[in-house]
Amino acid sequence: MKTALRILTYLISAPLILFGALLLTTTVLGIIFGGPREPPTGMTWDEFRTWTESGRWFWESMLQGAALVIAPLLAVWGVNRWTRK
Numbered sequence: 001m002k003t004a005l006r007i008l009t010y011l012i013s014a015p016l017i018l019f020g021a022l023l024l025t026t027t028v029l030g031i032i033f034g035g036p037r038e039p040p041t042g043m044t045w046d047e048f049r050t051w052t053e054s055g056r057w058f059w060e061s062m063l064q065g066a067a068l069v070i071a072p073l074l075a076v077w078g079v080n081r082w083t084r085k
Helices: 004-030 047-052 056-082
Strands: none
Touching: 004 056, 047 056
16 A cells, blocks of 8 residues: 555656756746747736746746645655655
8 A cells, every 4th residue: 555655656746846847947948048928828918028027937937846846756755754665
């Protein structure tokens, strides 16, 4: 049972960690190449301009990427510690 829980945790965490790493990488590349070019769905051009000029897009993306990497790693660590591996 404990092995199945560890495997399930790894299967759920791996895609989240990969997505978070990809988000962090594209955010850093985005800041190097000048930021986003088109607004997200549902955002007006004025809101988009304010969002990009303030740099909020960078910090929001970095926070989301870090959360998608750190939270699954903590879950894996917690499960491994709880199951004594």
